[in-house]
Structure formats: structure tokens, C-alpha cells
Amino acid sequence: xxxxxxxxxxxxxxxxxxxxxxxxxxxxxxxxxxxxxxxxxxxxxxxxxxxxxxxxxxxxxxxxxxxxxxxxxxxxxxxxxxxxxxxxxxxxxxxxxxxxxxxxxxxxxxxxxxxxxxxxxxxxxxxxxxxxxxxxxxxxxxxxxxxxxxxxxxxxxxxxxxxxxxxxxxxxxxxxxxxxxxxxxxxxxxxxxxxxxxxxxxxxxxxxxxxxxxxxxxxxxxxxxxxxxxxxxxxxxxxxxxxxxxxxxxxxxxxxxxxxxxxxxxxxxxxxxxxxxxxxxxxxxxxxxxxxxxxxxxxxxxxxxxxxxxxxxxxxxxxxxxxxxxxxxxxxxxxxxxxxxxxxxx
Amino acid sequence: xxxxxxxxxxxxxxxxxxxxxxxxxxxxxxxxxxxxxxxxxxxxxxxxxxxxxxxxxxxxxxxxxxxxxxxxxxxxxxxxxxxxxxxxxxxxxxxxxxxxxxxxxxxxxxxxxxxxxxxxxxxxxxxxxxxxxxxxxxxxxxxxxxxxxxxxxxxxxxxxxxxxxxxxxxxxxxxxxxxxxxxxxxxxxxxxxxxxxxxxxxxxxxxxxxxxxxxxxxxxxxxxxxxxxxxxxxxxxxxxxxxxxxxxxxxxxxxxxxxxxxxxxxxxxxxxxxxxxxxxxxxxxxxxxxxxxxxxxxxxxxxxxxxxxxxxxxxxxxxxxxxxxxxxxxxxxxxxxxxxxxxxxx
Numbered sequence: 001x002x003x004x005x006x007x008x009x010x011x012x013x014x015x016x017x018x019x020x021x022x023x024x025x026x027x028x029x030x031x032x033x034x035x036x037x038x039x040x041x042x043x044x045x046x047x048x049x050x051x052x053x054x055x056x057x058x059x060x061x062x063x064x065x066x067x068x069x070x071x072x073x074x075x076x077x078x079x080x081x082x083x084x085x086x087x088x089x090x091x092x093x094x095x096x097x098x099x100x101x102x103x104x105x106x107x108x109x110x111x112x113x114x115x116x117x118x119x120x121x122x123x124x125x126x127x128x129x130x131x132x133x134x135x136x137x138x139x140x141x142x143x144x145x146x147x148x149x150x151x152x153x154x155x156x157x158x159x160x161x162x163x164x165x166x167x168x169x170x171x172x173x174x175x176x177x178x179x180x181x182x183x184x185x186x187x188x189x190x191x192x193x194x195x196x197x198x199x200x201x202x203x204x205x206x207x208x209x210x211x212x213x214x215x216x217x218x219x220x221x222x223x224x225x226x227x228x229x230x231x232x233x234x235x236x237x238x239x240x241x242x243x244x245x246x247x248x249x250x251x252x253x254x255x256x257x258x259x260x261x262x263x264x265x266x267x268x269x270x271x272x273x274x275x276x277x278x279x280x281x282x283x284x285x286x287x288x289x290x291x292x293x294x295x296x297x298x299x300x301x302x303x304x305x306x307x308x309x310x311x312x313x314x315x316x317x318x319x320x321x322x323x324x325x326x327x328x329x330x331x332x333x334x335x336x337x338x339x340x341x342x343x344x345x346x
Numbered sequence: 347x348x349x350x351x352x353x354x355x356x357x358x359x360x361x362x363x364x365x366x367x368x369x370x371x372x373x374x375x376x377x378x379x380x381x382x383x384x385x386x387x388x389x390x391x392x393x394x395x396x397x398x399x400x401x402x403x404x405x406x407x408x409x410x411x412x413x414x415x416x417x418x419x420x421x422x423x424x425x426x427x428x429x430x431x432x433x434x435x436x437x438x439x440x441x442x443x444x445x446x447x448x449x450x451x452x453x454x455x456x457x458x459x460x461x462x463x464x465x466x467x468x469x470x471x472x473x474x475x476x477x478x479x480x481x482x483x484x485x486x487x488x489x490x491x492x493x494x495x496x497x498x499x500x501x502x503x504x505x506x507x508x509x510x511x512x513x514x515x516x517x518x519x520x521x522x523x524x525x526x527x528x529x530x531x532x533x534x535x536x537x538x539x540x541x542x543x544x545x546x547x548x549x550x551x552x553x554x555x556x557x558x559x560x561x562x563x564x565x566x567x568x569x570x571x572x573x574x575x576x577x578x579x580x581x582x583x584x585x586x587x588x589x590x591x592x593x594x595x596x597x598x599x600x601x602x603x604x605x606x607x608x609x610x611x612x613x614x615x616x617x618x619x620x621x622x623x624x625x626x627x628x629x630x631x632x633x634x635x636x637x638x639x640x641x642x643x644x645x646x647x648x649x650x651x652x653x654x655x656x657x658x659x660x661x662x663x664x665x666x667x668x669x670x671x672x673x674x675x676x677x678x679x680x681x682x683x684x685x686x687x688x689x690x691x692x
Contacts, residue, residue, distance in 0.1 A: 003473060003474045003475050004425075004474065004475055004476055007449075008425075008449045010475045010476065051671055053667060053668065053671060054671075079350075079354075080540055084454065086435075087665065087667070088434040088435070088665040088666070088667060089432075089434070089454065089456065089663065089664065089665040089668075090454045091663070091664065091665045091667065091668045091673075094543060094663040094676065094678075095543075095663075095668070095673065095676070097542070097543040097678075098543035098544070098545050098663075098676045101542060101543075102542070103353075103354045103540035103541065103542055104540070104541065104542060104543055104678065105453075105455075105462060105465075105466065105540065105680075106453065106454045106455050106462070106678075107451075107452065107453060107454065108430065108435065108436045108452045108453065108454040109451075109452050110435065116451060116452070119451075120451065120466060123469055123470065123473060123475055124469065126473070127349060127469060127472070127473035127475070128349045128350065129349050129350055129356045129469055129473070130350055130356065130540075147667070194426055194449035194450070194451065194476075195449065195450065196443070196447060196448070196449050196450065197440060197441075197443040197444040197447075197450055198444075199444050317435065317437070317440040317441075317444075317452075318435065318437065319433065319434040319435040319437045320434070321399060321433070321434065321437065321493070322399065322435075322437045322441070325397055325399060325400075327437075327441065330440065330441070330444045332440075332443075332450065332452075334451075
């Protein structure tokens with residue numbers, strides 16, 4: 001069975017089954033257009049913990065447990081967990097993995113983590129190495145602000161290109177079979193495309209969308225070349241958190257490359273807040289695409305309204321140190337295909 | 347073909363081929379017992395760059411290019427690169443991936459990164475998803491000191507349990523076939539065991555060995571249970587960077603669990619420096635196990651002196667933030683089996 005095609009695309013002949021998912025968000029996200037789609041929305045973004053870092057860890061754990069339950073499993077049934085977050089040394093994911101006691105593979109792909117975890121999780125399941133597995137990503141506005149930008153207490157204002165880090169965790173359970181009582185019975189993953197690190201020389205940490213758009217364009221282009229498909233083969237081509245400015249840039253780049261995606265493009269970051277919430281260019285953070293995937297995209301696939309989507313979480317690769325040293329901010333985007341299948345269909 | 351066994355072990359029926367490797371170290375490492383084994387040793391640990399961070403990135407890139415050459419390939423032939431480092435947001439690996447332009451999957455497993463990358467790289471190759479692939483880990487004394495501890499200029503002294511972060515990068519090339527002109531023709535990877543995050547409540551950031559030893563013990567025990575093997579099946583059971591104190595703790599823990607490994611245990615961190623170098627408990631950092639694997643262990647397997655080793659890079663999972671917030675330091679260890687094969691043997 002062929003398992004690779006073109007330069008960077010992997011085929012999954014056993015097509016891993018999406019059986020469960022869950023997400024948890026805070027108030028800003030539940031006030032947005034997808035507010036009613038999220039599984040859990042809390043008013044208090046400390047989740048009762050004594051630091052925002054512990055709150056983020058709490059969210060991560062709850063998303064995994066809830067996703068297992070929605071897939072008809074207990075979290076102890078998981079054979080592996082793949083995931084990460086934005087904090088230094090991915091402490092959120094590491095401490096959650098300690099508490100959950102699931103075999104753990106830590107990833108860092110900045111905001112591309114959700115598609116990286118789905119890509120690697122699909123390989124584990126498709127190749128019969130381990131199943132079921134959990135793919136997880138998580139971010140928190142308050143931990144990200146103080147690590148990457150300024151203390152919240154300073155009350156700094158942000159420039160028009162800035163995006164707000166989503167407080168949210170999302171988890172998808174992949175398995176090698178349908179599960180009785182599971183939330184989903186119609187979604188599978190037939191292929192994925194690995195991203196490359198692309199740098200257009202952006203060095204403005206308040207303009208992450210521009211840093212990530214070229215990487216998204218590169219992976220979409222490569223995915224089309226590898227598979228012989230184009231935008232019309234997808235109901236939606238979804239990017240993680242380019243925001244409004246980055247979205248404009250991506251659409252322009254794709255037109256320049258003769259692969260227009262205007263008709264089917266959807267950016268989770270651009271859509272997660274309403275304009276009346278005044279979060280400038282939209283949402284960001286690896287939780288952004290994770291909660292929109294699990295809250296908004298998967299239900300549309302499950303119902304059959306959409307037959308096939310291309311999901312690209314997009315990451316801006318930098319640290320405060322690299323930025324202070326004058327380095328530019330490259331981006332990366334991995335792509336994962338989700339398809340609707342009729343029950344029993346192979 | 348069976349590809350999983352027991353609770354956490356993966357079997358690789360196609361047994362990925364180790365075809366190339368390379369490493370690069372600085373003066374402290376080349377002054378140690380394995381000084382003559384390393385491929386490249388430099389006097390100037392800035393590598394001619396204007397920051398230690400850029401120097402680390404330079405090392406990472408050079409290790410990948412040299413490893414490809416030793417495997418009879420150009421780095422453009424690589425189908426994927428899996429790796430990471432210790433810096434916030436793994437900037438070393440990300441910027442190296444930008445410059446190398448190889449499809450990239452970023453990992454964070456602290457000092458367990460080398461075995462995590464080998465485990466996931468083996469899956470990509472064994473499952474026919476992508477080959478050849480590069481598995482890489484890298485650390486630098488000066489970048490780690492200033493990020494995790496104190497500015498070098500302070501000249502702080504370190505407690506007896508402390509270890510010195512190795513300045514070094516190591517890369518292993520895995521493929522789905524032997525390669526003409528490649529450095530290795532006798533080493534393959536038949537299986538691996540995923541680690542769990544284990545916490546014994548250690549909270550002393552100068553005693554990482556103690557934080558990691560319980561995780562190493564847990565993975566060794568699970569590997570033995572899953573495979574029905576014991577220490578006598580291995581010429582060496584190798585841990586990454588427990589150092590002398592952590593090694594004592596691991597040996598004691600293994601004896602307590604009735605799986606004594608005293609006769610075949612080898613710790614890269616404990617052995618990389620001589621006692622006359624006075625680096626307290628030895629070396630650490632994810633480069634430590636990566637350079638000892640590529641400089642010392644693989645040649646012994648290639649020659650047939652050793653038939654089978656279990657390689658466990660060991661990671662301490664914490665950040666300066668988590669430590670300041672009073673969190674303990676859990677550990678993780680993934681295990682990878684390397685075996686000697688006669689040429690042509692299946």
C-alpha cells in the first residue's frame with residue numbers, strides 16, 4: 001500500500017478514525033461567534049488554580065479527559081498522547097502528562113502544534129503502532145502575555161496587527177476503529193502534508209499573521225502538487241491563526257501562485273472573535289485552531305455538510321531571545337485532511 | 347505483522363537502517379574520555395557566530411549536513427527531520443530547519459529528545475511514510491546557563507549534584523535500506539518503548555539526575571515487561587544524562603524493582619567528562635546522549651562488539667517559571683533498541 005506521495009505528503013491507507021473530541025474555553029471565546037459550539041466555557045480563567053500556568057495545565061487535562069469520554073473511552077485506555085503548548089519547555093503539556101499518566105510524546109510547533117500532533121498521531125494509528133491516541137494543543141492568554149510580551153498589570157495597548165492569544169484547549173481522539181457510543185462515526189483522516197520552515201523576513205512580534213501566511217501558502221501549494229488536487233476538492237481550507245491581516249496576505253500569496261483559495265478559505269483566528277470584541281486582527285495561540293477544529297469544524301464534517309477539509313494549524317517560530325537578538329520570525333504549517341464517510345463505508 | 351507489544355512498546359518489522367551519523371562538540375567534551383571519538387571538535391564554542399544561540403544553531407545544522415554526508419546522502423535528500431533542543435521555543439532546531447529547508451517536525455522532550463526523535467523517526471521509516479529521515483538533538487553550555495540558571499558573567503559556583511550542559515549536537519540518519527558508501531552497514535532499530543512522565547517530588551534544579559532516574563527505571567521496567575527480556579539480553583543499557591548521583595539512584599531503584607542492571611548500565615552524562623575536569627556529577631543536556639550515541643555507542647554496534655543496546659535519553663521536565671512557582675521536576679525517558687546485523691542479514 002502506498003503511504004507517500006509527492007515531496008511531503010503521507011497517505012494513511014487505514015484512515016484513522018476520529019472518534020472523540022473536546023474543548024474548553026474562557027469568557028472571551030465563549031462570547032465569540034462559536035460560543036455555543038464549545039463543550040465547556042468558564043467565567044473564571046484561573047479555573048480555581050493559584051497561577052495561570054496551573055490553570056492552563058488544568059484545561060489541558062480536562063480537554064483530554066472529556067475527549068476520551070466523548071469517544072466512549074476512559075483516559076487510561078489511551079495508548080499515547082501527543083501534544084504541546086506555547087510555554088517555555090511546554091510545561092503545560094508535561095505536567096498534564098504527569099497527572100494523566102498516559103505515554104507521552106511532547107511536541108513544539110508553536111501554533112502549528114494541533115496539526116503536528118494530528119499528523120504524528122495518525123501515523124501511530126494508521127501504522128498499527130498504537131491506538132487510540134490523543135492529539136492535544138492548549139494556550140492561555142494570561143500565561144502567553146507574560147511570557148512573550150508584557151506583564152498584564154502594565155495594561156499596554158496593542159497595535160492593529162496584534163492578535164489575542166486564545167484561552168483554550170482542544171483534544172481529538174484517533175482510533176483504529178469506530179467506537180460504540182462515540183461522538184463521531186463519520187470522520188476519518190486519509191492523508192497529511194509535513195510543513196517546512198519558511199521565512200519572509202518578518203520581525204514584528206505584533207504581526208504573527210504575516211510571519212505565518214507564507215508557510216501556510218507553501219504547504220497548501222505542496223499539498224496540491226503532491227495530490228494533484230486544488231481548492232475545489234475541499235469544502236474548506238482552514239488555517240490556524242493568521243488573523244485578518246495574515247488571511248489577506250495568504251489569499252494574495254495563493255493568487256500569485258495560481259492556486260486561488262478565496263472561495264473556501266477559513267481562518268480560525270479571524271473568526272473566533274466578533275469585531276465588536278475589538279481584538280484587533282483576531283485570535284492566535286495553539287489553542288485557537290484546536291478549539292475551532294473541535295467546536296466548529298468537526299461537527300460540520302460529522303453531519304456531512306462538508307465532505308473534505310484541509311486543516312493547517314500555523315506556527316510562528318521565535319522566542320523572546322531570538323527576537324531581541326534581531327532574528328526574523330519564520331513560520332511553519334502542517335496540513336491534515338479530514339473526510340466525511342458514511343457509516344460503514346471504507 | 348505485529349507492531350505493538352505490551353503496554354508501551356512498538357515493534358518495527360522493517361527495522362529502520364542506521365546509515366549515517368555525525369556529531370560536533372566543543373573543548374570540554376573533546377578533552378573528555380571520548381575526545382577522539384567525536385567527528386568534529388572545535389576550540390571556539392561561538393563557532394564564529396555573534397551569539398551563543400546562533401552558535402548552537404550552527405552546530406545543529408552542521409551535524410545534520412555531516413550526518414547526511416556520512417550516510418552517502420545530501421541533506422536535500424532527507425524526507426523529514428525530527429529534533430529539538432533545550433532553548434525556549436526550540437529556536438535552535440527551528441532556525442536550523444529554516445536554513446536546511448527539510449520538512450520538519452519539532453519535538454520537545456528536554457534531554458530525552460534524542461530518543462524521542464529516534465522513536466518517531468523509526469515509525470516514519472518503518473511504516474514507509476518517509477525515508478530517509480534525520481533525528482537530531484543539540485545543547486550548548488552557554489545558552490543553557492543563561493536561560494536556566496545565571497548569567498555566565500556572575501561566575502557562580504555549582505553544588506556537588508550539578509551537571510554541566512554538554513556543548514554538542516548529534517544526528518542519526520535512518521533509512522529504509524542500506525546505502526552505498528554509507529558509514530554504517532550493520533545497525534538497525536527493531537523496537538522502541540514510549541516513556542511516561544514520572545514524578546518523585548524532586549524540586550532541586552541542581553539535581554536533575556535524581557529527577558530523571560525514576561523515569562528511566564520506569565521505562566526500563568516496562569520495556570522488560572513488554573518484551574519479556576531482562577538486562578542479560580543487552581550489551582549495554584544506556585541512559586542519557588543521569589550523572590553520577592542519578593546513576594546511583596537508578597541502579598538502586600532497578601535493584602528494588604528486581605531488575606538489576608548494574609552489569610550493563612552506562613550513563614552518557616557520567617562518562618563524558620573525566621573526574622579531573624571537575625564537572626561535579628558529569629554532563630547533561632540533550633546534546634550529551636546525542637554525541638555519545640553517535641561518537642561512542644554506534645561504532646561499537648557497527649563493529650559487532652556489541653549486539654544489542656537499549657538507549658534511553660532521559661529528560662527533566664521543568665521551566666524556570668514552574669520552578670519558581672514551587673512545582674516539582676518530573677522526568678521522562680523513551681527507549682530505543684539498536685541491534686547489530688551482519689551485512690545482508692534480515
